[in-house]
Amino acid sequence: MCDKKLGSQTFALACPPSIAGWGSVVGKKEGDGPLGSQFDMVSQDSYFGETTWEKAESSMQRLALSHALEKAEQPAGALDALFGGDLNNQCIATSYAARSLNVPFFGLYGACSTMAESLGLAALLLDGGFGSFAGAVASSHFCTAERQYRMPLEYGGQRTPTAQWTATASGAVILARNGPGPYITHVTVGKIVDRGIKDANNMGAAMAPAAYDTLKTHFADTGRSSEFYDLIVTGDLGRLGKALLEELFREDGMELSNYNDCGLMLYDLEHQDVHCGGSGCGCSASVLTGVLLDGLKSGQYQNILFCATGALHSPTALGQGESVPGICHAVAISNTR
Amino acid sequence: MCDKKLGSQTFALACPPSIAGWGSVVGKKEGDGPLGSQFDMVSQDSYFGETTWEKAESSMQRLALSHALEKAEQPAGALDALFGGDLNNQCIATSYAARSLNVPFFGLYGACSTMAESLGLAALLLDGGFGSFAGAVASSHFCTAERQYRMPLEYGGQRTPTAQWTATASGAVILARNGPGPYITHVTVGKIVDRGIKDANNMGAAMAPAAYDTLKTHFADTGRSSEFYDLIVTGDLGRLGKALLEELFREDGMELSNYNDCGLMLYDLEHQDVHCGGSGCGCSASVLTGVLLDGLKSGQYQNILFCATGALHSPTALGQGESVPGICHAVAISNTR
Numbered sequence: 165m166c167d168k169k170l171g172s173q174t175f176a177l178a179c180p181p182s183i184a185g186w187g188s189v190v191g192k193k194e195g196d197g198p199l200g201s202q203f204d205m206v207s208q209d210s211y212f213g214e215t216t217w218e219k220a221e222s223s224m225q226r227l228a229l230s231h232a233l234e235k236a237e238q239p240a241g242a243l244d245a246l247f248g249g250d251l252n253n254q255c256i257a258t259s260y261a262a263r264s265l266n267v268p269f270f271g272l273y274g275a276c277s278t279m280a281e282s283l284g285l286a287a288l289l290l291d292g293g294f295g296s297f298a299g300a301v302a303s304s305h306f307c308t309a310e311r312q313y314r315m316p317l318e319y320g321g322q323r324t325p326t327a328q329w330t331a332t333a334s335g336a337v338i339l340a341r342n343g344p345g346p347y348i349t350h351v352t353v354g355k356i357v358d359r360g361i362k363d364a365n366n367m368g369a370a371m372a373p374a375a376y377d378t379l380k381t382h383f384a385d386t387g388r389s390s391e392f393y394d395l396i397v398t399g400d401l402g403r404l405g406k407a408l409l410e411e412l413f414r415e416d417g418m419e420l421s422n423y424n425d426c427g428l429m430l431y432d433l434e435h436q437d438v439h440c441g442g443s444g445c446g447c448s449a450s451v452l453t454g455v456l457l458d459g460l461k462s463g464q465y466q467n468i469l470f471c472a473t474g475a476l477h478s479p480t481a482l483g484q485g486e487s488v489p490g491i492c493h494a495v496a497i498s499n500t501r
Numbered sequence: 502m503c504d505k506k507l508g509s510q511t512f513a514l515a516c517p518p519s520i521a522g523w524g525s526v527v528g529k530k531e532g533d534g535p536l537g538s539q540f541d542m543v544s545q546d547s548y549f550g551e552t553t554w555e556k557a558e559s560s561m562q563r564l565a566l567s568h569a570l571e572k573a574e575q576p577a578g579a580l581d582a583l584f585g586g587d588l589n590n591q592c593i594a595t596s597y598a599a600r601s602l603n604v605p606f607f608g609l610y611g612a613c614s615t616m617a618e619s620l621g622l623a624a625l626l627l628d629g630g631f632g633s634f635a636g637a638v639a640s641s642h643f644c645t646a647e648r649q650y651r652m653p654l655e656y657g658g659q660r661t662p663t664a665q666w667t668a669t670a671s672g673a674v675i676l677a678r679n680g681p682g683p684y685i686t687h688v689t690v691g692k693i694v695d696r697g698i699k700d701a702n703n704m705g706a707a708m709a710p711a712a713y714d715t716l717k718t719h720f721a722d723t724g725r726s727s728e729f730y731d732l733i734v735t736g737d738l739g740r741l742g743k744a745l746l747e748e749l750f751r752e753d754g755m756e757l758s759n760y761n762d763c764g765l766m767l768y769d770l771e772h773q774d775v776h777c778g779g780s781g782c783g784c785s786a787s788v789l790t791g792v793l794l795d796g797l798k799s800g801q802y803q804n805i806l807f808c809a810t811g812a813l814h815s816p817t818a819l820g821q822g823e824s825v826p827g828i829c830h831a832v833a834i835s836n837t838r
Contacts, residue, residue, distance in 0.1 A: 167630060167631075167632065167633070168629075168630045168631050168632075169581060169631060169632045169633075175631045175632070178630070215821075216821045218817060218818065218821060219821065219823075244506060249610060252815065252817070253590040253591070253815045253816075253817060254590070254610065254813065254815035254818070255610040255813070256813070256814065256815045256817065256818045259693060259813035259826050262826075263693040263695050263826045266692055267692060268692055269690070269691065269693055269828065270609070270618060270622065270690065271609060271610040271611050271612075271618070271813065271828075272607070272609055272610060273586060273609060274608050275591070275608075281607060281608070285607065285622070288629055288631055291629060292625055292626070292630065292631070293504060293515065293629065294504075294505050294506060294512045294629070295504065295506045295512070296506075353582055353605035353607065354606065355604060355606060356599050356600040356603075356606055358600055476591065476593070476596035476608065477591065477596075478590045478593045480555060480589070480593065481555065481591070481593045481597070484552075484553045484555060484556065486556075486593075486597065489596050489597065489599075489600045491596075491606065
């Protein structure tokens with residue numbers, strides 16, 4: 165069997181799976197943003213009809229998966245595996261969402277890198293010859309994340325200038341072993357990179373070095389430059405993290421072209437009071453499934469590189485003096501195999 | 502490409518990866534148990550030389566991986582991917598352990614099913630043709646888990662009769678695409694099964710129905726009976742969960758033969774005050790890497806079925822009136838391909 169490994173961290177898929185369906189569900193604030201009209205569902209109710217925010221987040225995942233399955237014209241039972249995760253302690257949004265689906269399930273924890281992690285693993289599974297359909301899902305909710313990572317909302321804490329806004333959003337993707345595309349062609353698996361940032365309100369700075377590491381490796385492994393892609397998106401570096409990433413490449417004498425960040429795309433930074441932009445697993449997940457995959461389907465894009473970024477700390481770890489480990493997984497998606 | 506799917510939930514590996522190395526690290530209580538002499542390392546210090554229990558748990562993972570890599574005669578850099586997880590909020594034991602290794606990393610959350618989840622995914626990756634070496638690791642620590650899931654240790658809470666003892670332990674496995682075995686031949690991916698148990702001190706009852714579901718499916722998918730295996734082990738159902746699982750099979754008119762539970766193997770239930778037995782990701786991980794893989798190597802076993810079981814709740818979810826979702830992944834390991 166030939167090895168599908170390219171360079172140091174990239175897997176090149178031999179029979180790239182096709183993205184058969186995708187679904188996006190967001191909250192009110194995300195619906196008020198510049199991409200608001202493009203999501204499958206915008207809820208005006210932060211509880212999504214449930215009694216707690218945690219249950220609301222599970223509900224978002226179920227809804228996103230349901231939209232994705234509908235577009236893929238498949239029942240949940242067709243899934244040979246579902247990969248998913250979220251930011252909650254013990255990933256409960258995902259576990260409770262997966263419970264109702266009754267499908268083989270792999271729980272993940274990649275913080276805000278989860279959508280790329282789930283998508284990458286689902287693609288590797290199908291390309292490896294294991295089954296016909298696989299699902300990938302991720303979510304975050306402003307209210308569950310804020311009280312868990314920082315302060316209870318009722319406390320009314322002042323947000324620092326570097327803070328980002330955890331998106332209330334979920335995205336889901338259904339992959340099929342065969343189909344008309346778009347296709348997942350490469351997965352560059354991230355290493356943990358930690359440059360010593362200890363500020364839980366500065367995720368962009370903590371994650372930018374990981375994005376730099378993964379992108380640089382992806383270019384080296386594949387021989388592609390940033391110009392190859394019509395769009396390179398990072399998950400949720402926000403305004404500060406995006407600037408840091410561009411600066412890191414500039415120090416290498418390279419201008420990162422066709423580059424944007426999901427945290428800047430999801431909100432109107434001038435008018436929506438989100439400081440440095442959006443964050444959370446749901447940020448990149450909803451931008452991917454609400455906008456980017458439609459852009460590939462319509463021919464607006466031919467090749468994109470989806471690079472979700474995650475900060476793998478916890479309040480306990482930071483309280484114990486630890487810094488924030490960052491990670492970034494990159495998934496290349498193309499209209500041609 | 503031929504499909505490697507068998508029945509509804511099982512993947513049959515075409516070129517089963519070989520288990521090249523394994524490492525086990527445990528705490529004092531686990532060292533005092535019946536398997537104590539068989540682990541690679543027993544620490545008398547619950548801090549493993551660190552300043553916090555969380556850092557101690559990371560340290561255990563690093564040590565277990567280091568023993569496994571040494572036996573596999575590979576540097577960490579040889580790993581094309583590492584899959585790992587733990588019970589801590591935001592899986593910090595694993596993220597901080599993986600940070601020091603500088604390898605492509607997939608974070609998982611499968612609660613106490615993590616060792617089977619990581620081992621299964623690592624095997625699927627290599628069998629799919631992606632790389633040459635992959636690692637799987639999991640851990641738990643009595644002191645980090647107790648205060649997070651139940652009460653701070655200082656509170657001195659009375660443990661209920663159905664309670665299990667979270668093992669202070671870690672296990673790591675290195676898989677190679679080629680080698681002399683033992684081999685991972687099948688992976689049965691679990692579905693979430695929830696029969697409504699709401700007691701955080703009765704994990705055995707919450708997880709037994711998931712183990713029943715996965716085992717029954719594995720037998721149906723593969724055509725194997727329990728007699729095929731020299732040993733079937735569940736992760737950490739403990740005394741009560743094991744009895745429930747046996748009863749569920751008995752209701753089907755089937756006696757589960759050659760069956761034991763890692764939670765009963767790790768401790769001496771008569772003398773070690775662990776109530777229903779051991780639990781935690783580290784329980785099944787350390788029994789697998791401390792005892793079972795050596796048993797395969799020595800020829801004591803030819804075929805084993807490793808079924809780690811997980812409870813995917815959180816204190817928040819149970820506080821909100823939710824029940825405990827259980828999951829069980831099964832990994833078949835044989836001396837022949």
